[in-house]
Amino acid sequence: MATTRRVARVAELIKREVSNMLLKDIKDDRVGMGMVSVTEAEVSGDLQHAKIFVSIYGTEEARQQTMEALASAAGFIKREVGQRLSLRRVPEIIFYEDRSFERGVKVLSLINQLSRERESKESNLSD
Numbered sequence: 105m106a107t108t109r110r111v112a113r114v115a116e117l118i119k120r121e122v123s124n125m126l127l128k129d130i131k132d133d134r135v136g137m138g139m140v141s142v143t144e145a146e147v148s149g150d151l152q153h154a155k156i157f158v159s160i161y162g163t164e165e166a167r168q169q170t171m172e173a174l175a176s177a178a179g180f181i182k183r184e185v186g187q188r189l190s191l192r193r194v195p196e197i198i199f200y201e202d203r204s205f206e207r208g209v210k211v212l213s214l215i216n217q218l219s220r221e222r223e224s225k226e227s228n229l230s231d
Contacts, residue, residue, distance in 0.1 A: 111147050118154050118195070119145035121188050125181055126158075134173035143202045147195055154195035157202040167201065174199040 123142040126135060144157040158174065160167045178197045186194035 108149075111149055111151065114151060114189075114191070114195075115145045115147040115154070117189055118147065118156070118185055121185050122156055122181060122197075125184060129184065130173075130177055130180075132173040132177060134169040135177075140170055140174075143204070151191075151193050151195055154197050156197060156199050158199055159202045159205050171199060171201055 119142050122145065126140055126142065139161040141159050142156060143159045146155040146157075147153070156174075158170075160170050162170070178199065182194050182197045185191070185197070
């Protein structure tokens, strides 16, 4: 079992390398359909699995196709990560879509809407 510090360091290195690969090395056109960025990487304590969270900007179809392309490129990415980081054991790479940014924008929009409604009610009461 790897130490917590090592697991965090490996996760950060994997996040950086996968981000670089998405920018430069993945030639699948489906990845380019939606703008993709790696938001987080989580590595299991035994370094056997890596969850890569990606944020995809685009239509629902572009998101779906991008996720399919990433799943199909997972073997290539795993091999490249192993070579670039010189890991004895390379974690299995699994991609997950991260929609937290989208949810955050929606929450902020709702807060702004409530604020405008409150201001409108207050101005109507003072008239």
